Amino acid sequence: MSGDDAASAAAPVFVRLGGHAFMAAVDGVAPLNVGLVVGAHHAVLVDPGSADGDVEPLLAAVAAITEAPLTVVCTHGHADHTGAVPTLAARGAEIIAHRDAGVAEATRTVGDEPLRLDLGGVVVHVEHLGRGHTAADLVIGVAGGEDSGEAAGDEVPDVLFCGDLVREGTDPRFRDSYPQDWVRTLGRIRAAAGEGAIVVPGHGRPVDAEFVAAMRRRMQQGHQLSRDAIREAVGDATKAIPIIPYGPEESRELITRMRSGH
Ligand SMILES: [Zn+2]
Structure with a gap:
């Protein structure tokens, strides 16, 4: 194995x-954020990525933290987030996705009703807050835990995994998007994120609720300019x-999507 191969195969x-x-x-190039939530008796893996066809390094990284059985949750159906799903499903992992995300291996789907998963000492909410980056985006909220100091029953999320509904460092991608709905969904993410909550984008560094509010304002502006x-x-x-506040390619995607009635 050459040095380059070693670098590209670096374990997560x-x-x-x-x-x-x-x-x-x-x-x-645009690293994907894979999430992991670890409870006393179960763990959730958010967006396993493509794994380049080899899930072993990912599973080894998970195993270094927990040996609990894994449930995989897909924020949406794009291949850079879900490529490893068939392999993980074949190994017996439960797969959760939005019913319209096109994830064929899903063993449980989420539609209008949110899903609550108690992992043991930590609760995960899987919820469709509206269309946006795709027709079938899910947000995964992580609430509580024995060290959170929250009263029982208080399940305001401390961490939100948002997939490509939120993007840091690079512009949002509109190819399969619903721009008008996306603005509204970002408002809901902003509202769901408690004070001090960590918002994890699909790509880029973790951000906060204020970043989501700013992303929403910019998208509203882009939407308005495109509509005009x-x-x-x-x-x-x-x-x-x-004049649209995104790069040329993203702006073109936005206009194309809006012209086709989204
Ligand atoms: Zn995507």
């Missing part, structure tokens, strides 16, 4: 976000690309 390393929640940034451009420049709305 989970870092503790707080309480029972961990994350590992894996895979290449589509209305005014019937022929060529792409002329608005320089």
Whole structure:
């Protein structure tokens, strides 16, 4: 194995976000955030990634933290988040996804009703807060734990895994998106994130509720500019690309999505 191969095959390393929640940034150029929530008798793995066809390094990193049985939760159906799912399902892991996410291996699906998972000393809520990055995004909230100091029954999340509904460092991707709904969903994420909550994006560094509020404002602005451009420049709305607050490719995706009625 060459030095380069060794680097690209580097084992994921989970870092503790707080309480029972961990994350590992894996895979290449725009690293994907894989989440891990560890309870006394069960663990949840959020977005296993593509694993480049080999889940062993990921499972070894998980095993270094917990030996509890794993449930995999997919924030949405994009391949960079779910590529490893078939392999993990074949090994017997329970797979949870939104019913419309197109995750064929899902053993449990989430629709309008949120799902509450008690892992033992920590509770995970899996919820569809509305369309956005895709038609079938899920947000995974981690609440409580014996060291959180919260009263029993208080399940305000300390950590929220948001998949690509939230993106740090690079612009959001609109290819399969519902921009108008996305603005509203970001408002709900902002409201769900308690004071001091850690918000984990699909890609980029963990952020806070204020970042989500700023992302929402910017998207609202981008949405408005795109809508005006589509209305005014019937022929060529792409002329608005320089004034939309995203890169050219993302702005083009946004306009394309809005022109097709989303
Ligand atoms: Zn995605």
